[in-house]
Amino acid sequence: MAEFVARPIIGLEIHVQLATRTKMFCGCPLEFGAPPNSRVCPVCGGLPGALPVINRQAFEYAVRTALALNCRIAALTKWDRKSYYYPDLPKNYQISQYDLPLGSDGRFEISAAEVGDAAGAESTSTAGTRAVRIRRAHLEEDAGKNTHEGLDHTRVDLNRAGTPLLEIVTEPDLANADETYAFCVELQRLVRHLGVSEADMQKGHMRFEPNVNVAITFEGREYRTPISEIKNLNSFRHVHDAVAYEIRRQVAAWEADRDYTLDKLGKMNFGWDDVRGVTEFQRGKEEAHDYRYFPDPDLTPVTVDDAWLNELRGGLCELPLTRVSRYVEQHGLSRVDADNLAADRASAELFDAAVAAGADGRTLARQFLSFWAAEANRRQGTIAKLGVDPAHMADLARLVHEGLINATTAAGVASMLIERRQSPTVIVEAEGMLQVRDEGAMERWINEAIAANPKAWADAKGIPKKAQAALGFIRGQVMKLSAGKADPRMVGELLEKKLRE
């Protein structure tokens, strides 16, 4: 049989809604869920005579993101009009950036560990990262929303018109649906970390358009299937499923017809039907729009100076993925744990502060991922929002690390810390929670436990099959007698010693 290799080629276009207070070119507030057309002025409503004025904050957010994506920032960037007629586009052109985007030639690292986690296809748990090249990043304004009512009625809500969007376009560097998914997740984490977007998928703050085709090698020749652009996906899962489906569909289409190629058919647009789990053809290259881009004469070009860029660069802080790698190296954490720790920027910063205050990283990480996370969940917030002093967190980690209290006690102390704001050392002393490490007392509890459970003790000494469970039972009895205060490690050591006697 002839060799057959299908290599998917995937790129992404992502629109990220920026979390500015006002719209891109006017002063209307950005509010989700306001009554229709209540956040509209002459500028975003496209009335005659109105003129756009750049939102400096949006520009700064966009440049900050482009810097984090390692883009080259254009010293001079301009604005262009993209023309098409649609009822939700009041000027019938969109102000965008065409040939001088504010950012270009970037690269973004995604965690290779996330590949496979995504949908559980192949599990590639290899640690490390993978770089995806960023072709460009530019600012533009969003359109309004059309609501179709029946067959002959469309209502237009312009509240969203003029919302600042950052469009990010990758090179076709993604190899499969999992990697595409991972990219989207990592980008969401980045823009949240930077504070430039809430990246709330429910509110449509991130919208994705994957470009998919497949390079097929067969009988020594390479064929390329037509590029499908899958429009307007607004969930990570839809991205994954649509890309996975499209790869399968394209290979099957090519197998059925060798002329199903890029050369013959060019680029096509598809939509995603999530209910049926299939992509749907929208239009081919013949129907492609001519957007008649030209420089917007109402806006002057923006020059970006190095001093400002350096200032922004300085404010970027450690990016999420760099932090994850550091946690893995510095504290010997697993990638998954490190990932979870770094998920929320403020909480990760709190973690770093507690480490700086003397906490052992591994112990503190365990506490963050267990009881601190539980406390945060209970309050439907983040660990950072619990408001606990990092020095107190460090103290609590030390008490456990040095065996002065056990994990269960620590969890109890943690919940007290949220209310009391006292040092954990003071609390455990006042509450008599310190672990007992006195050999005499320990000896007494052990002897009592053995005496009360002779059968178990015999098992522990006897057949190896049962020994482990029996010993565990005895250890539990000792802990019970000590009212949880016995140092479990010491109990274990003493029991081992007794067994060997």
Place this chain on the structure above:
Amino acid sequence: MTTPPADNFKQWSIPPESSAAQAIDAALARIGQHDSAVHAFLDVWSHDARRRAAEIDARRAHGDDAEPLAGMPIAVKDNICTRNGRTTCASRILENYRSPFDAHVIERLEAAGAVIVGKTNLDEFAMGSSTEHSAFGPTRNPWNPACVPGGSSGGSAAAVAARMVPAALGSDTGGSIRQPAAFCGVTGLKPTYGRVSRYGLVAFGSSLDQIGPLAADARGVAAILRAIAGRDPRDSTSVEEPVPDYVAELDKPLAPKRIGIPREYFGAGLDGEVRAAVEEAVAVFERLGARRVEVSLPHTDDSLPVYYLISSAEASSNLARFDGVHYGHRTAHPADYIDVYSGSREEGFGAEVKRRIMLGTYALSSGYYDAYYLKALKVRTLIRDEFLRAFEACDLLACPTSPFPPFRLGERTEDPLSMYLADAYTFGANLAGVPAISLPCGFTASGLPIGLQLMGPHFSEARLLRAAHAYQRETDWHTRVPPGMA
């Protein structure tokens, strides 16, 4: 020569014994008397103007300081947005459009005490040179009703010429203030691009459009410019540049020592009477002590195609918003949503507007962009550089405003290209972004006005006005009033 009563309007502050109400009444009376023949106005705000005048008089009676233009009646071209009345752009598509906001210039004028008495006629969306392309009928030249007043600010120029108002606002994309000023025998200034905010001016060619004043003389123009010039944060292209007191500057000695004569503006297409009048005007400047300098603007012939490509390209995009979906005329029974667009635009726009939209759309289309629009932008840069070089050799340029005097209604409507030539000498200033003024400099044998154009470097409005004022102290062309309108 007897001083016509309308000359009272040259007095920009109301004499103590007179009132704003009297000034407004006089203007409204003249509009009532002459506008049925001229049709300068699309709408007259009699009621609101009288109310505003009464408010001003009440404030004055209180002893409040009068604003610099207190009680001055002003007419406004109907492509400038006003909260009051309608803003139609002389187009069916905006026939009933009411703007929810005032243009920046309207705010400024009203803050200065001026009283808007109405909105004036224009070529639809300011596209034209005769005001014949108005959906609501043409304006006639007060000097000869068989002739056009020029355009596109023909209504504003005619209103000033007939002394219905002492001053008016126009807009100038390729000569639309200066050419009608020349045709109507009044003074009109196109400021430097960025000198006056475009906020509230319905865009035609955004990179060329400027609002500017028309008045009987340089003093009137200076008074209005002083009120409307300056940076406006709502227009990103308006420039942070100090605004001189243009009125006070008028009486400083004539600074321009070197008057540049651009060879290309005196070529084959120039009418003999216009040439003679302009040469005579240059001689007046020489008598005033200026030196005549021959200069060359070699790309002058390219300015017409460059202007039409750029202005039409921008217009095709600017006018895309008039679609019947959000506001303005909507076709009655659209078959589908595409039909809302095509039907509304088909019915709403006139032939000239459609011609420009098609030309502009074509110039921006993929495959043609580089050959047309981009090339036009490049030549525009050459034209601008050429002007800047010329201003190294001279302080200002003098030339005819239009190659020919006012033509008859209907004479050029069938041949768009011959109409476009009416602005051949005015495109340059818009493409280069420099200020230019047109002032009366004589009459043809048949009694039609001739205009002299002066152009200066960026932000040299004070110099232009001073030169115009110096000329007007030596001549009386600007005081002439059309027959029967004294």
